[in-house]
Amino acid sequence: MECGSPAAAFLFDRCRGAKKVKPIRTIIIGGGFAAVKFAKTLRSKLRHSDCEIVLFNRENHMVFHPLLADVAGASLNVDSAAAPLRQMLPGVGCRTERVQRINLDTSEIAYEDENGSLAHLHFDHVVVACGADSNLAIIPGMTEHAFAFKVMRDAIDLRQHIVRQMEKAEATADPVRRRHYLSFIIVGAGFSGVEVGGEINELVRSSTRFYHNFHKEDVKVTLVHSQDQVLPEVAPTLREFARKKMEKAGITILLNARAVSATQEGVQLKDGRVLDGATIVCTIGTTTSPLVQNLEVPKEKGRIRTTPDMRIEGQTNAWALGDCALIINDYDKKPALTTGQLAEREGRQAALNLVRILNGEPTKPFRFKNLGQLCSIGGYNAVAEMFGMHFSGFIAWFLWRSVYLFKLPTWSRRIKVSLDWAWDLVFPRDLGFLSTDEAQQLTHAYFRPGDFVHHQGDPARLFSIVEEGEVEILQSREPNAEPKLVAVLGKGDFFGEGALLGNHPHETSIRARTVVRLGQIGSELFSQITGSFTPMRELLTKAITRQGSDIWRRLPLAKSLLEDLPLASLLDPPPQLLHKDNTVADAVRALNEGSSGELIIVDENQHFWGTFDRDELYRVIARMAVSSTVASDLPIQQKLGDLVSPSRVYITLDDSTLVAAATMLDHGTSWIPVVRSKSDLQPVGTLRGDKISYRLVQKLDRNSQPPQTQQASAAT
Ligand SMILES: Cc1cc2nc3c(=O)[nH]c(=O)nc-3n(C[C@H](O)[C@H](O)[C@H](O)COP(=O)(O)OP(=O)(O)OC[C@H]3O[C@@H](n4cnc5c(N)ncnc54)[C@H](O)[C@@H]3O)c2cc1C
Numbered sequence: 001m002e003c004g005s006p007a008a009a010f011l012f013d014r015c016r017g018a019k020k021v022k023p024i025r026t027i028i029i030g031g032g033f034a035a036v037k038f039a040k041t042l043r044s045k046l047r048h049s050d051c052e053i054v055l056f057n058r059e060n061h062m063v064f065h066p067l068l069a070d071v072a073g074a075s076l077n078v079d080s081a082a083a084p085l086r087q088m089l090p091g092v093g094c095r096t097e098r099v100q101r102i103n104l105d106t107s108e109i110a111y112e113d114e115n116g117s118l119a120h121l122h123f124d125h126v127v128v129a130c131g132a133d134s135n136l137a138i139i140p141g142m143t144e145h146a147f148a149f150k151v152m153r154d155a156i157d158l159r160q161h162i163v164r165q166m167e168k169a170e171a172t173a174d175p176v177r178r179r180h181y182l183s184f185i186i187v188g189a190g191f192s193g194v195e196v197g198g199e200i201n202e203l204v205r206s207s208t209r210f211y212h213n214f215h216k217e218d219v220k221v222t223l224v225h226s227q228d229q230v231l232p233e234v235a236p237t238l239r240e241f242a243r244k245k246m247e248k249a250g251i252t253i254l255l256n257a258r259a260v261s262a263t264q265e266g267v268q269l270k271d272g273r274v275l276d277g278a279t280i281v282c283t284i285g286t287t288t289s290p291l292v293q294n295l296e297v298p299k300e301k302g303r304i305r306t307t308p309d310m311r312i313e314g315q316t317n318a319w320a321l322g323d324c325a326l327i328i329n330d331y332d333k334k335p336a337l338t339t340g341q342l343a344e345r346e347g348r349q350a351a352l353n354l355v356r357i358l359n360g361e362p363t364k365p366f367r368f369k370n371l372g373q374l375c376s377i378g379g380y381n382a383v384a385e386m387f388g389m390h391f392s393g394f395i396a397w398f399l400w401r402s403v404y405l406f407k408l409p410t411w412s413r414r415i416k417v418s419l420d421w422a423w424d425l426v427f428p429r430d431l432g433f434l435s436t437d438e439a440q441q442l443t444h445a446y447f448r449p450g451d452f453v454h455h456q457g458d459p460a461r462l463f464s465i466v467e468e469g470e471v472e473i474l475q476s477r478e479p480n481a482e483p484k485l486v487a488v489l490g491k492g493d494f495f496g497e498g499a500l501l502g503n504h505p506h507e508t509s510i511r512a513r514t515v516v517r518l519g520q521i522g523s524e525l526f527s528q529i530t531g532s533f534t535p536m537r538e539l540l541t542k543a544i545t546r547q548g549s550d551i552w553r554r555l556p557l558a559k560s561l562l563e564d565l566p567l568a569s570l571l572d573p574p575p576q577l578l579h580k581d582n583t584v585a586d587a588v589r590a591l592n593e594g595s596s597g598e599l600i601i602v603d604e605n606q607h608f609w610g611t612f613d614r615d616e617l618y619r620v621i622a623r624m625a626v627s628s629t630v631a632s633d634l635p636i637q638q639k640l641g642d643l644v645s646p647s648r649v650y651i652t653l654d655d656s657t658l659v660a661a662a663t664m665l666d667h668g669t670s671w672i673p674v675v676r677s678k679s680d681l682q683p684v685g686t687l688r689g690d691k692i693s694y695r696l697v698q699k700l701d702r703n704s705q706p707p708q709t710q711q712a713s714a715a716t
Helices: 006-016 033-045 065-072 152-171 175-181 191-210 236-248 340-358 394-407 411-426 497-502 523-532 534-546 548-554 556-564 584-593 614-627 657-667 689-704 707-715
Strands: 024-029 051-056 061-063 082-084 093-095 099-103 108-112 118-122 125-128 132-134 183-187 220-224 251-254 259-263 266-269 274-276 279-282 286-288 303-305 318-320 372-378 381-386 389-393 442-447 452-454 462-468 471-475 484-489 509-512 516-522 577-579 598-602 608-613 671-675 683-688
Touching (some): 024 118, 065 191, 152 175, 152 191, 152 279, 175 183, 183 274, 191 220, 236 381, 236 389, 259 279, 372 394, 389 394, 394 411, 484 657, 657 671, 657 683, 657 689
Parallel strands (some): 024 051, 051 093, 183 220, 220 251, 577 598
Antiparallel strands (some): 061 082, 099 108, 259 266, 372 381, 452 509, 671 683
């Protein structure tokens, strides 16, 4: 085995020598299983005078992940699964700061200090143990609508949300909404998915006796799993036991089912099924932290590759441990699993290896035989594999609790958790929640084409800004009448302000025309912003009066004339089409050759991608001039697709002239592209505002003439 570097050994000898020199500094990044075990072991082996240990973690506590599901299910108090690092690690300098960069050449880390400025600290050894982050972006809509399940905040927010859904179910008179509030979808049936599914089921079903408006039969907990068995990590007999027990407890398990999107109404599966549910928990999808992503060292699937003694490949004084590292286990010669059990062992063995290096001894490879797996499945049941033996049911559950109680980092936590669990055996789970008022929040929402954001007549709750895609504004003249499309809004547009400022229900419905992402501000936060910032209020008031859909409501005659005016009769042929890979120079030439000063940009399928006109060209040139160092260096060979963020709003041949006019007014444009249909975005022409106005004036003129004159003009 490789020996410790002589330089390090020399350094250590100097530390221990007669002349007092500074102790070596070991910086640990992370405060999870691996980091804490490393720090504890190193502190127990080296004196303060020999080694200064500084541990940087984003939070001031260590999260004991196996108990997160109990926190979400209210069988544990929120602070029981989090242990304060400085109380756990006496003799270690604990810093609650985020490390931004590691410079392995200069042996320095850069971190965000308490004022948010960048500070630097030198190290003799650095340990990267910053785990993995949740990555909900792997499924569209999950970031906006699902709960991740990784940090304390996730468990606390989820618990609050579950209790809130029960309160909503109690309050509503609508049985469909009641079932919606009581439907919970968990994506992923690995350890965390099964544990949190079991806990949610237990919490909600056991709490129904405190509510009058719903019963156990109204509760639906669904586990969605892409494989053909739950808990792929345990033996087949235990998986089967877990599945049967959970189904008996009322949990629906959908196997071979892949979630493809999420909205505020639920989850869509790959086979087209849509699962209704007001709560989505996404337990799949992880990514390495930005710190690891920016570290230029050998990696595999995002994890840092290490030598057998857990030093980063190619480094002598940098180590990587836990979920962020790819360590080959000498026991089976396979990459070590990303579990807390393995992370802890890695932490201990890496610390011992560092001590060996400092003593000038050879290091040892990481070698560990997995002791087993434990997973709680709810209802005082668990499955366990320990030392080659299998346990299931209550015995496994008892084992699960005993093992994790014993593994908790401090005695105070152990006592706290055992008291919570004892309490939970006797008393009902706590249904109190701190109000996290939706009206005070800034959130994001995802909608599939055809989904409604709100309906006409709904109370105003949110101010929304379109971040991506397009929405349609629909309006019914009479209650129960078929709603008609009155305008289209695109990226950067907003809606909901009229109803919020006027304190009345929505006068239109909003429906997603494409995939749509919205930024949404709750009603109270919106009132605070508009109340305290007069310019913002004035801007929104102006926007309301500008809105096309609103203007036509106040001009009923013009509105009905426009509705009856066939769009096809006003259509101009499409201007020159440019591809988004065409350059700015191509666009300049095309604008120069054409007479309209407008271009339509298409994608590789010849589908509408955006518009480009002279105004946009001037904006692009101005931007280029600002970013170019020399004026003559304007990068005119840049692709339009990379440079332009064009207006993506269009109308279809099926839309009415009223929709076209309202949409142009909303966007302050004098023309709008027309495509064949919503499903076929091939450009078929353009509509011009002046042409519509001219035909409108003609019609209004005719309408205002006395009947005889109208007949005469009809005869001519
Ligand atoms: C819900 C759930 C249940 C689980 N159940 C089990 C189980 O029953 N048994 C089991 O063995 N494993 C379980 N695991 C897996 C286990 O928790 C992980 O494998 C383990 O936590 C990995 O430890 P770690 O030290 O590598 O990272 P973590 O424990 O994730 O700790 C990493 C720490 O680094 C911090 N950090 C990240 N970036 C920075 C930065 N730039 N600056 C400062 N700090 C930073 C983070 O805030 C975090 O505190 C579970 C995981 C989850 C999510």
